[in-house]
Amino acid sequence: MIELSPEMVCILMLGGLIVTVLSGFPLALPIGTVALVVGLLAFGPTVFALIYQQIFSILHNYVLLALPLFIIMGVTLEYSGIADRMYDALYLILSRLRGGLAIITVLLGTILAACVGVITASVTMLTTLSLSAMVKRGYDHSIAAGAICAGGSLGILIPPSIMLVVYGPMARISVGKLFMAAMFPGLLLSALYCGYIFFRCLFQPKLAPTVTLEERTVPVLYKIRLLFSSLIPPALIILSVLGVIFAGIAPPTEAAAVGCFAALLLTAAYRKLNWSTLINILRRSLIIASMVMFIGACSVAFTGVFLKGGAGKVVEALVLATPGGRWGAFGMIMFIYFILGFFIEWIGIFFIMVPILAPLAPILGFDPLWFGMMICINLQMSFLTPPYAFAIFVLRGVAPADSGVTTAEIIRGVIPYVGLIIAALLICIAFPQIILWLPAQMIR
């Protein structure tokens, strides 16, 4: 046990975090080990109690129960085959449009986002559904991959999303309010994405050939029926989950449980629910939920040691000392999240950085809700920025080998979306009402 100054704790822990995490060992364990080692150095064995209580408080937490529940809901919907139906419906309506298939991908991502909320699930579904369809029709690989990665990442922002379920308890904000706040920024991003694809394909028509004539002749009545049968069920699930939260009837955890139940019923109604599907759903849910909760557990242990060592004050002083007043400090915070997004999984970033940085919002005179939402939008970029770009990993993992899409093409396709996310951030700075209007309308 040695005397460690707060500055020393800060440097040791953050430096140790970056170095050990990059070792490529499963993320949670290096994070926990850094907490344990620095904690033992600074406080001796008394740190055991701190680490235990931090971990226990995360695992034994009613609000965070929404996390496994939304994961179960997302995985169930992945197995329900609902995405196939929606894709078919959107295809019939929008395929005449130039760049239509890419726009469909983003739209489908937006709708899936509202019912899935787990990025692995939504990117996987989008890839299996639309990648080969686009490649086969001669779409530019970058356009196709970019639409899938960006559209799939929306899943974590548009409510109900597990990112917001984590942000709420960490920053002590109501998860319900966060859900409502994320609604319009999510739709704004989706609109920006679609607009970008539309205009890019308008000016560079060779990127996205239109579909051939024989594919277009489908009776209107059939189109309408397909649209209704595919869009009504997810709409009902979304409304059942978000409606009860908006109306202040039930907290997100209970709404999530009802959403899961509805998703299971829907899967049964589509005749996709049998014993082996159920086992698969539960297996995958368990794996994702346990993985997320373990990263969360080790990360809060990290944050507990970090804050007890006084390093939170160091970060605070550092951020507040940024030139340029409160906007300078805000820019600094955004930059910290942006940089971390290059290297670390968002779950780790959230559990570690939010308790440290969120208390700064009121000090700087920002609305905590708006501040939190800006961070969530900012982290959309973390899925798209290599070297650690989760959406790209998933796409590369799922894409069939014969599609011929290379990593370089994916990265080229994804970069414009980073620009669009920055544009969305600027729009939300100029018009904070995009974020704040809907939560203000909530009952209660």
Add this chain to the structure above:
Amino acid sequence: MKKTVQVCEAISEWSGKIVMWFCLALVLLLTFEVFMRYVLNRPTIFSYEVSTMIGVTIAAGGLAFTHKYHGHVRVDVFWRLLSDKGKAIADVIGALIFFFPLVIVLVYISTWWTYSSISIGEILIKTYLYPPAWPVRAAMALGLFLFVPQGVAKLMRDLYFIRRNEKL
């Protein structure tokens, strides 16, 4: 060696096969609670505590199973670039530095807390149910404890691959 790996992985497999049903239980329990509270206006007294206990069981009890299926996310920016043998070597070093010290300490402290919880008769006081606290603490300790043999199995597989250059 082969036998040890098989036994360790069988434990993980079975823990996962049991714990995954808790996911379904969680959904059904909370749906039932919503029905009771908002439709019949008769909320149950036990759902809050029982559901958080299930939550702990899912998170801790799924650790070994998740590790068996490589479900714990890696930041594989550099790791991915290694050869198969390089990956195995990196994982052995990682297991010795990051896995065993941390997990064994966590097993130790969670067992200690379970023990002291039993000996002082600790109860949870968030609801009127006042359940004993030790089952949920024991669930966390047990989940972490089962994580260890899976780590051993993974380590043995990696060592075998490094030595013989073939998968166990």
